[in-house]
Amino acid sequence: MDISPIRTEEEYENALQEIEQLWGAPFGSPEGDKLDVLATLVAAYEEKHYPIAPPDPIEAILHLMESQGLSRRDLEPYLGSRARVSEVLNRRRPLTLNMIRNLQEQLGISADILIRPYPLQTT
Numbered sequence: 001m002d003i004s005p006i007r008t009e010e011e012y013e014n015a016l017q018e019i020e021q022l023w024g025a026p027f028g029s030p031e032g033d034k035l036d037v038l039a040t041l042v043a044a045y046e047e048k049h050y051p052i053a054p055p056d057p058i059e060a061i062l063h064l065m066e067s068q069g070l071s072r073r074d075l076e077p078y079l080g081s082r083a084r085v086s087e088v089l090n091r092r093r094p095l096t097l098n099m100i101r102n103l104q105e106q107l108g109i110s111a112d113i114l115i116r117p118y119p120l121q122t123t
Contacts, residue, residue, distance in 0.1 A: 056118035
Protein backbone atom coordinates (compact mmCIF):
# COMPACT_ATOMS: atom_id res chain seq x y z
CA MET A 1 0.00 0.00 0.00
CA ASP A 2 1.64 3.21 -1.20
CA ILE A 3 -0.21 6.04 0.55
CA SER A 4 1.05 9.48 1.51
CA PRO A 5 -0.51 12.65 2.94
CA ILE A 6 -2.74 14.69 0.62
CA ARG A 7 -1.16 18.11 0.13
CA THR A 8 -2.47 19.41 -3.19
CA GLU A 9 -5.77 19.63 -5.00
CA GLU A 10 -4.46 17.18 -7.61
CA GLU A 11 -3.57 14.63 -4.92
CA TYR A 12 -7.02 15.15 -3.42
CA GLU A 13 -8.74 14.50 -6.78
CA ASN A 14 -6.60 11.39 -7.33
CA ALA A 15 -7.50 10.09 -3.88
CA LEU A 16 -11.21 10.61 -4.61
CA GLN A 17 -10.88 8.61 -7.83
CA GLU A 18 -9.10 5.82 -6.03
CA ILE A 19 -11.77 5.77 -3.31
CA GLU A 20 -14.42 5.44 -6.00
CA GLN A 21 -12.58 2.43 -7.47
CA LEU A 22 -12.17 0.81 -4.05
CA TRP A 23 -15.75 1.48 -2.92
CA GLY A 24 -17.40 -1.68 -1.65
CA ALA A 25 -14.14 -3.47 -0.89
CA PRO A 26 -14.56 -6.09 1.84
CA PHE A 27 -13.80 -4.91 5.36
CA GLY A 28 -10.42 -6.15 6.57
CA SER A 29 -9.12 -6.92 3.07
CA PRO A 30 -6.06 -5.05 1.76
CA GLU A 31 -8.37 -3.04 -0.52
CA GLY A 32 -10.73 -2.32 2.37
CA ASP A 33 -7.84 -1.16 4.53
CA LYS A 34 -6.60 1.11 1.75
CA LEU A 35 -10.10 2.53 1.33
CA ASP A 36 -10.28 3.24 5.06
CA VAL A 37 -6.91 5.03 5.11
CA LEU A 38 -7.69 7.06 1.97
CA ALA A 39 -11.08 8.09 3.35
CA THR A 40 -9.39 9.29 6.54
CA LEU A 41 -6.82 11.30 4.57
CA VAL A 42 -9.51 12.84 2.35
CA ALA A 43 -11.60 13.78 5.40
CA ALA A 44 -8.59 15.49 7.00
CA TYR A 45 -7.84 17.38 3.77
CA GLU A 46 -11.48 18.48 3.39
CA GLU A 47 -11.70 19.62 7.00
CA LYS A 48 -8.65 21.82 6.50
CA HIS A 49 -9.40 23.16 3.00
CA TYR A 50 -13.20 23.06 2.80
CA PRO A 51 -14.47 23.69 6.33
CA ILE A 52 -18.23 23.72 6.78
CA ALA A 53 -19.43 26.52 9.00
CA PRO A 54 -22.10 25.58 11.51
CA PRO A 55 -25.60 26.81 10.67
CA ASP A 56 -26.95 29.95 12.20
CA PRO A 57 -29.52 29.38 14.97
CA ILE A 58 -32.59 29.98 12.81
CA GLU A 59 -31.32 27.63 10.07
CA ALA A 60 -30.73 24.98 12.74
CA ILE A 61 -34.26 25.38 14.10
CA LEU A 62 -35.79 25.26 10.61
CA HIS A 63 -33.76 22.15 9.76
CA LEU A 64 -34.91 20.43 12.94
CA MET A 65 -38.51 21.34 12.18
CA GLU A 66 -38.25 19.90 8.68
CA SER A 67 -36.42 16.73 9.71
CA GLN A 68 -38.82 15.98 12.57
CA GLY A 69 -41.99 17.17 10.86
CA LEU A 70 -42.59 19.94 13.41
CA SER A 71 -44.85 22.90 12.77
CA ARG A 72 -44.52 26.43 14.09
CA ARG A 73 -47.21 25.60 16.59
CA ASP A 74 -44.99 22.80 17.96
CA LEU A 75 -42.40 25.45 18.89
CA GLU A 76 -44.76 27.50 21.04
CA PRO A 77 -43.89 25.66 24.30
CA TYR A 78 -40.22 26.54 23.73
CA LEU A 79 -40.42 30.05 22.25
CA GLY A 80 -43.72 31.49 23.45
CA SER A 81 -46.85 32.59 21.66
CA ARG A 82 -47.60 32.00 17.99
CA ALA A 83 -46.63 35.62 17.32
CA ARG A 84 -43.31 35.15 19.18
CA VAL A 85 -42.51 32.00 17.16
CA SER A 86 -43.20 33.93 13.97
CA GLU A 87 -41.01 36.85 15.06
CA VAL A 88 -38.11 34.55 15.90
CA LEU A 89 -38.32 32.42 12.73
CA ASN A 90 -38.69 35.54 10.57
CA ARG A 91 -35.61 37.01 12.26
CA ARG A 92 -37.47 39.96 13.75
CA ARG A 93 -36.69 38.99 17.35
CA PRO A 94 -33.54 37.36 18.74
CA LEU A 95 -33.59 34.17 20.76
CA THR A 96 -33.56 34.82 24.49
CA LEU A 97 -31.54 32.82 26.98
CA ASN A 98 -34.74 31.08 28.12
CA MET A 99 -35.63 30.14 24.54
CA ILE A 100 -32.11 28.79 23.98
CA ARG A 101 -32.34 26.68 27.14
CA ASN A 102 -35.74 25.32 26.12
CA LEU A 103 -34.63 24.43 22.60
CA GLN A 104 -31.46 22.79 23.87
CA GLU A 105 -33.08 20.83 26.69
CA GLN A 106 -36.32 19.82 24.98
CA LEU A 107 -35.37 19.50 21.31
CA GLY A 108 -31.66 18.75 21.59
CA ILE A 109 -30.38 21.64 19.46
CA SER A 110 -26.83 22.38 20.56
CA ALA A 111 -26.53 25.50 22.69
CA ASP A 112 -23.23 26.17 20.87
CA ILE A 113 -25.24 26.69 17.69
CA LEU A 114 -28.13 28.57 19.32
CA ILE A 115 -25.87 31.21 20.91
CA ARG A 116 -24.13 32.06 17.62
CA PRO A 117 -24.82 35.56 16.33
CA TYR A 118 -27.17 35.84 13.36
CA PRO A 119 -28.64 38.69 11.34
CA LEU A 120 -32.01 40.13 12.26
CA GLN A 121 -34.44 41.79 9.86
CA THR A 122 -34.69 45.52 10.35
CA THR A 123 -37.99 47.24 9.74
